[in-house]
Amino acid sequence: MNYPEIKVIRAFQYYTVLARDGVLPVEAVREYQADDDIRGLLEKFSNAVDCVIINTSEAMYLVPRTKLSPFHVSNDWIKRRYLRTAATNTDIYLLYFATIVLFGSFFDRYNSEEQTIQFLRLDDWVKHINERVNFLQSHEEEDLIAYEKEFSYNWRAIIDKWEDMDDIKETAKKQTGNTISRLSFVDTVKRFLISQQLIRELGNEEITITEKAKIIVQRFFMEAEYNKGIFEFIYGFKGDEA
Structure with a gap:
């Protein structure tokens, strides 16, 4: 033309x-x-x-659209910009996992293509991650190994990394990326997602997703072609229920 x-x-x-x-x-x-x-x-x-x-x-x-794009954000770039100096691929896995759980919280765990809540507190985000990690832990070791091969996701490393984080300061009102705790890790993920214009802060430790995030979730995260069944696995959906 x-x-x-x-x-x-x-x-x-x-x-x-x-x-x-x-x-x-x-x-x-x-x-x-x-x-x-x-x-x-x-x-x-x-x-x-x-x-x-x-x-x-x-x-x-x-x-x-895929990691082959020259505009794709690489793991090394995320490590340098947002994670600790000694960060490993496991930190990246956990960052992705926390992001999936965040979007699942806003979209009724992928049962709905429409946003079902208006905001989420950071401590509730931590609780939701706890729930999903506990769900992963409910699987037998052999099953997790099989699922790791199926999804190319290191579920056992995610469990271990989350469990190793310090819980002592979880009730603190203010957490920063300098404190190695679950809430501080979520704060780090929050900063990354804000930089990508996927969430915004509302104040009082509350966040919401942007229109950009909503469209990305609806067009890509909900499609099996792109999510490869990862969301159904994390939330325990089966077949038509997903």
């Missing part, structure tokens, strides 16, 4: 900002929705780098 030169230039200008910042303002969303040429070109550009474009009522985002 041939596009007018002015449309190609306009779309490429939008794409360069998306590639640099990962986000465009609402004005770009309106043009994207109203102009078939701009929309078609932006989708071609994003597909070329294995990304998708996500629109909310307030902004447009460029989101990597």
